[in-house]
Amino acid sequence: MIEILTIETTGLGDRSYLAHDGRVALVVDPQRDIDRVLAVAADAGVTITHVFETHIHNDYVTGGLALARATGAAYLLSADDDVAFERTGLHDGDVVTISPDMAVKALHTPGHTHTHLSYALLDAAADPIAVFSGGSLLFGATGRPDLLGPDHTDTLVHAQWHSARRLATELPDAATLHPTHGFGSFCSASATASGTAGTVGDETRANPALTLDEEHYVRDLLAGLDAFPAYYAHMAPANSAGPDTPDLTPPAVADAGELRRRIDAGEWVVDLRDGTAFAAGHVAGSINVGLTGQFVTYLGWLIPWGTPITLLGDTAVQVADAQRELVRVGIDRPAAMATGGPTDWTGTPVSFRRATFTDLAAVLAAGDDPAVLDVRRTPERATAAIAGSVHIPIHEILTRLDEIPAGPVWVHCAGGYRASIVASLLHARGHDVVAVDDDFTQAVAAGLTATTDRAAA
Structure with a gap:
């Protein structure tokens, strides 16, 4: 009996898969920290013989x-991918036998990239x-x-519609669907369904690529595209070059003097604690990117590429978890x-205020007029916004610092995580900040939001 095991990478919104027949296994789209995959194979008591990539990620x-x-397995990806290492190149329609009970058929499904392959898993009866x-x-x-640039977008969006139709046409409705992206990944063109399991038949009834005609699918998809993380520019070159196994051994420990020298030199000292703990006390000039949120997505998006990073955490385990996420990008x-904590890292911790939308409403009602900075992405703001607020999406903040208003700045997002990041960046540069740690629905409840039309104005 064939079993498919899922390996989640929640910080990036992706999945890898291991499929086995009780003896041998194939792996699809493994993340950089392969020890997780090896552990899954060991637990299942199987030998990995084939590793497949659907595309250059x-x-x-x-x-x-x-x-x-590491396993001696065959490494398989599109024969048309230009890579700097030896691999088994696959073409559309190629069938790879894994065992007497299991085989894989390559299906050319361009759209995300030009050379993208999907893999149909076949049983003993093919x-x-x-x-x-x-x-x-x-x-x-x-x-x-x-993701490949504007010169390719039109070709690829039309190809994506046809590829989805091909999968729905050539595969039975009962075939289970196992995508790599779509669980929070910015590689998804739009919001995905809340479910995390389903079949090809399920998608024929609900997926826009299968329910809309080509013209309307293309129009709606292109209209909904938003920014994607800046670090994406470095991923395909790294993958085409052939990345090796990462070094996950702990880095050297820095004392308070070294932390100060690194901050003063323009390096990033990143505090992994949650926003509440950071606001209460932290090293002056450090940045808060909490490990509990989309840590690596936003750190990788914001940091000037190549800037040295020092990690501050409650425990060595917290630092090790962050290090694991970082190697993935x-x-x-x-x-x-x-x-430890801020008293271990600096002689004089600094702090800033945290508040709720109810607090903001009370301040405004009292006649104060603080600046309100909305760091949500543009599609989020289009639904509703706080009247009079300044909008700078989080990923643009470092290039638009001259637009930050003078005086107290109340920073908000949709739930508080991104607000804490931006508040820390601004506080490190001398701004008087208040981080709004609250769900945006509370801004609506407090009567702070403008209408959709006004928000878009």
Whole structure:
């Protein structure tokens, strides 16, 4: 009996898969930290013999080549991908036998990239029982077509519609769907369905690529595209070069003097604690990117690429978890680390205020007029916004610092996580900030929001 095991990477919104027949296994789209995959295989008591990539990834550094080398497995990806290492190149329609009970058929499904392959998993009777769809057909959506640049977007968005139709036509409704993206990944072209399991048949009834005609699908998808993380620009070159196994050993420990020297030199000292703890006391000039949120997505998006990073955490385990997330986007070695708390890291911790939308409403009602900074993305703000607020999406904040109003600045997002990041960045640069740690629905309840039309004005 064939079993498919899912390996979640929640920080990036992606999945990898291991499929086995009780003896041998194949892996699809493994992340950089391959020890997780090896542990799953060991627990299942199977040997990995084949490693497949659906495409040259743009949102993470792959562990495929390293996993293949570590296990002696064959490494398979599109024959049309231009890579700097030896691999088995696949073409549309190629069938790879894994065991007498299991085989894989490659299906060319361009749209997320030009050379994208989906993989139909075949049983002993050569019947498709599942499909690993990568960045093609997702749960309720498809992979975005604009990551290769505007010169390719039009071709790829039309190709994506046809690829989704091909999967729905050539695979049985009962075939289970196993996409790589779509669980929070910015590689998804639009919001995905809330479910995390389903079949090809389920998608024929709900997925816009399968329910809309080509013209309307293309129009709606392109209209909904928003910015994607800046670090994506570095992922495909790294994957084409052939990344090796990451070094996850702990970095050197820095004392208070070294932390200060690193901050003064323009390096990033990143505090991994939650926003509440950071606001209450932290090293002056440090940045808060809490490990409990989309840590690596926003750190990788904001930091000038190549800037040395020092990690501050409550414990060594917290630092190790952050280090693991960082290698997934090619930030391989932190410059240093420290554990404990702000009194261990600096002689004089600094702090800033945190508040709720109810607090903001009370301040405004009292006649004060603080600046309100909205750091949500543009599609979020289009639904509703606080009247008179300044809008600078989080990923633009460092290039638009001259637009930050003088005086107290209340920073908000949709739930508080991004507000804490931005508040820390501004506080490090001398601004008087208040981080709004609250759900945006409370801004609506407090009567702070403008109408949709006014918000877009």
